[in-house]
Amino acid sequence: MKKLIVRIVSFYVAGFRRMRLGRTLWAIILIKLLIIFGVLKLFFFPDYLHDNFTTDMERADHVSANLTQIPTQKQDRRLP
Amino acid sequence: MIDELNLTMVNWARAQFALTAMYHWLFVPLTLGLSFLLAFFETLYVKTGKEEWKRITKFWMMLFAINFAIGVATGIILEFQFGTNWSNYSWMVGDIFGAPLAAEGIFAFFLEASFFAVMLFGWERVSKKTHLFATWMVAIGSNLSALWILVANAWMQHPVGMAFNPDKARFEMQNFWEVLLSPVAISKFTHATTSSFQLASLFVVGISAWFLLKKRHQDMARKSIIVASVFGLLSSAFVGFSGDEAAFENARNQPMKLAAFEGLYDGEASAGLVAAGIINAKKKPGDNQNPFLFEVKMPGLLSLLANREPGSFVPGINDLVYGNKEHNIMAVDKKIARGKIAIELLSQYKTAQKEKNEPRAKIALANFKKYEKYLGFGYLTSPEEAVPPVALTFYSFHIMVILGTLFPLIFLMFLFYAYRGTIDRKTWLLRLGLFSVPLAYVASQAGWVVAEVGRQPWTIQNLLPVSVARSNLTTGTVQTTFFLFLVLFTILLFAEIRIMLKQIQIGPDFSGMPEDD
Numbered sequence: 001m002k003k004l005i006v007r008i009v010s011f012y013v014a015g016f017r018r019m020r021l022g023r024t025l026w027a028i029i030l031i032k033l034l035i036i037f038g039v040l041k042l043f044f045f046p047d048y049l050h051d052n053f054t055t056d057m058e059r060a061d062h063v064s065a066n067l068t069q070i071p072t073q074k075q076d077r078r079l080p
Numbered sequence: 081m082i083d084e085l086n087l088t089m090v091n092w093a094r095a096q097f098a099l100t101a102m103y104h105w106l107f108v109p110l111t112l113g114l115s116f117l118l119a120f121f122e123t124l125y126v127k128t129g130k131e132e133w134k135r136i137t138k139f140w141m142m143l144f145a146i147n148f149a150i151g152v153a154t155g156i157i158l159e160f161q162f163g164t165n166w167s168n169y170s171w172m173v174g175d176i177f178g179a180p181l182a183a184e185g186i187f188a189f190f191l192e193a194s195f196f197a198v199m200l201f202g203w204e205r206v207s208k209k210t211h212l213f214a215t216w217m218v219a220i221g222s223n224l225s226a227l228w229i230l231v232a233n234a235w236m237q238h239p240v241g242m243a244f245n246p247d248k249a250r251f252e253m254q255n256f257w258e259v260l261l262s263p264v265a266i267s268k269f270t271h272a273t274t275s276s277f278q279l280a281s282l283f284v285v286g287i288s289a290w291f292l293l294k295k296r297h298q299d300m301a302r303k304s305i306i307v308a309s310v311f312g313l314l315s316s317a318f319v320g321f322s323g324d325e326a327a328f329e330n331a332r333n334q335p336m337k338l339a340a341f342e343g344l345y346d347g348e349a350s351a352g353l354v355a356a357g358i359i360n361a362k363k364k365p366g367d368n369q370n371p372f373l374f375e376v377k378m379p380g381l382l383s384l385l386a387n388r389e390p391g392s393f394v395p396g397i398n399d400l401v402y403g404n405k406e407h408n409i410m411a412v413d414k415k416i417a418r419g420k421i422a423i424e425l426l427s428q429y430k431t432a433q434k435e436k437n438e439p440r441a442k443i444a445l446a447n448f449k450k451y452e453k454y455l456g457f458g459y460l461t462s463p464e465e466a467v468p469p470v471a472l473t474f475y476s477f478h479i480m481v482i483l484g485t486l487f488p489l490i491f492l493m494f495l496f497y498a499y500r501g502t503i504d505r506k507t508w509l510l511r512l513g514l515f516s517v518p519l520a521y522v523a524s525q526a527g528w529v530v531a532e533v534g535r536q537p538w539t540i541q542n543l544l545p546v547s548v549a550r551s552n553l554t555t556g557t558v559q560t561t562f563f564l565f566l567v568l569f570t571i572l573l574f575a576e577i578r579i580m581l582k583q584i585q586i587g588p589d590f591s592g593m594p595e596d597d
Contacts (some may be wrong), residue, residue: 004194011197011205025149028575035568036153044561045160048167048551056248063171063249066548068427070420071461 090550092558093165096565098532100157102525103569107151109524112226112273113280113315114144115219118199120307122215126208136300137215138203139588140284145200146583150576155229157565165558169539169549175252176242176259177232184228191221227269234265236540237531238333244452244543246426246445247433251540264329268531271322274315275524278487281312282513282520285494287584289513292504297587305513306498309491316488323484324385330534331386331394334541337534339397340470341477342382345371347396347404352377353385356478359471365401365464397470401463412463419458422451456543465545468536476529483523490516 049059118141125133162170198206198214206214235242241258242251253259285308288301330338338344343359344351357375380390387394395409403411425448432441460466490512497503503510535541539549 008194008197011201014201024579025146028572028579029149029152032150032572033153036156040157040561040564041160044564045157045164047163048553049171050163059171060247060249063168064246064426064430066168066552067249067455068423068430070423071459071547 089553089555089558090546092555092562093161093550093553094546096165096558096562097158097161099562099565099569100154100161101528101532103565103573104151104154104158105525105528106521106573107147107154108226109272109276109279110147110283111144111151111222112276113278114140114147114283115215115222116277117280117284117308117311118144119212119216119219120311121304122212124307126212132299132303135588136303139300140304141200142583143287143580146576146580148196150572150579154572164561165551165553166539166549167551169544172250172544172549173236173540175250176235181228181232184225191217191224195221223273226273230269230272231260231265233531234262234268235259236538237268237535238262238264238329239540239543244455246429246448251543263325264333267322267325267329270318271326271527274318274322275484275527277315278312278319278484279520279524281308281315281491282487282516284308285312285491286514286517289510290584291587293507293510293514295504298504300588302498302503305494305503309494309498313488313491313495316484316491319484323481327385328388334535335395336397336400336466337468337473337530338386339395339400340468340473340534341530343371343375343470343474344382344394344396345398347394347399347407349383349393350380350391351382351386351394352379353381354474354478356482357474359474361471363470365397365467371470397467401466412457412460412466415454415457416460416463418451418454419456419460421458422448422455423458425451426455453542456538456540456545456548459545459548460537465537468534473530473534476526476533480523480526480530483519483526487516487520487523 049062053059053062118137121133121137121140124130125137195214195217198211199218202211202214239251240262241253241255243254244250245252259265284304288304288308291297291301292305327338339347342351342354343357345363345365354372355376355378358373360369360371360373363369363371383392383394384390386392393407395404395407399407399409401412403409403414425444429441429444429448432438432444457466493509494503494513497506497509537545537547539546
């Protein structure tokens with residue numbers, strides 16, 4: 001399995017090296033992944049339930065609390 | 081300004097999800113369709129042994145790689161948003177989506193990642209047949225990995241094979257096969273993939289037309305046009321059949337969406353299909369205004385589309401909102417009343433559980449089960465809230481259908497003039513082919529707008545409205561990430577278009593062999 005993964009990675013590395021656009025594409029992929037995982041996920045996209053509650057029971061209770069709130073009814077908009 | 085537009089947290093989260101999904105879908109259809117075209121080109125190379133087919137394959141493969149590189153991981157951001165903006169929804173569907181998304185991960189990794197490397201970089205390192213096998217596997221693998229996410233989306237349109245567990249506040253899978261093989265999932269998969277084949281075919285035809293207009297790489301362009309037009313034409317037939325099936329399923333499971341995309345307010349027998357029209361923006365459900373400022377209808381066709389019977393009754397928005405006794409349609413206010421009872425009984429059940437009052441919990445649960453199917457309606461604040469944005473749904477549907485009808489005609493014309501050998505001289509057709517590339521993207525995006533906007537206000541049809549699916553976040557938090565995405569995506573989109581255009585300008589490497597006849 002390890003050998004297979006190494007071979008696949010070497011295919012990518014060697015292949016991209018030979019492409020004319022290889023460097024630009026590598027740069028775009030790496031910058032994008034860095035922004036997505038290193039900035040967006042880390043600082044802007046916390047997992048709300050994971051970060052605010054410690055157990056699944058607490059998470060289920062929180063969702064249940066949201067599900068058991070009845071909203072205020074608006075007036076009927078139909079014309080008489 | 082923001083208050084005036086009523087862009088609350090939910091609406092910002094919706095806008096952010098729409099922006100990300102639409103951006104993601106710029107890359108996906110080209111990957112799905114072009115992968116099969118690559119397989120066709122390479123099969124011709126292996127069958128005929130002619131080097132020119134190899135060069136053709138390599139050229140389109142380069143564009144495929146650029147699209148893949150820029151588009152990779154854009155879908156991950158949608159999953160981030162589930163956890164941050166839509167945490168209630170994310171929690172509630174975790175059990176249903178876990179299996180299809182895990183399957184997608186396995187397919188994406190093993191089929192796409194491994195065979196993709198061989199396909200792109202293995203030309204001189206593996207045998208012809210092994211390489212061809214890898215190219216076919218990339219095509220099949222990409223489309224199979226799309227299957228799972230489309231199954232998940234189909235489940236949101238028509239939730240089947242599950243049960244709500246009030247203890248965990250989750251929908252739990254009861255029958256995997258019912259989820260996988262639901263008619264909505266099948267029509268969604270076939271429609272999304274075949275329309276992607278159509279888009280990729282237009283992409284190849286359009287760029288080849290540009291080469292013919294510029295009188296460059298003409299042999300490659302002619303050959304590419306023939307293969308792509310045949311594939312595009314066949315795909316168009318499937319797009320038509322699967323689109324018809326999708327509308328039929330809408331009539332069964334999402335009649336409000338069908339009424340919205342046809343601008344049908346008052347239901348009728350022998351209902352006509354709107355060929356073209358301008359919606360009256362002031363029209364509201366229940367009022368007496370004409371829904372259209374202008375319309376051209378084809379008699380009986382909507383009834384035929386919805387029920388397979390030209391004389392049958394198709395309910396309109398007013399029938400679905402205010403009820404229709406004759407056709408046994410329950411009014412939304414009655415569903416809201418029952419939904420509120422379901423919420424109250426769920427609340428009683430949870431309280432009884434906390435108090436460890438088992439007999440009371442048992443009674444509350446048994447009663448809840450009677451009203452459970454109306455639960456989602458209990459969160460609506462008015463019957464009219466059950467109506468999706470009509471104008472947006474209507475125009476998106478009609479743009480999609482009109483363009484979807486035009487595309488097979490374009491393929492036919494290209495094939496006709498290619499057969500007669502006069503295609504190089506038909507400048508008007510070559511320009512039309514080039515112009516059809518952005519039109520294909522417009523049609524593809526419009527299809528998703530119909531599917532997703534037409535489902536509103538529901539995240540999960542009839543079960544979970546967006547107002548409850550969201551996280552308890554402030555509007556400001558979502559606004560910040562919305563604008564961050566807007567900037568990031570715009571930069572990436574410009575990067576892709578620039579790199580793609582540069583590579584098209586360079587064209588295929590034909591050095592050392594006669595390029596044109």
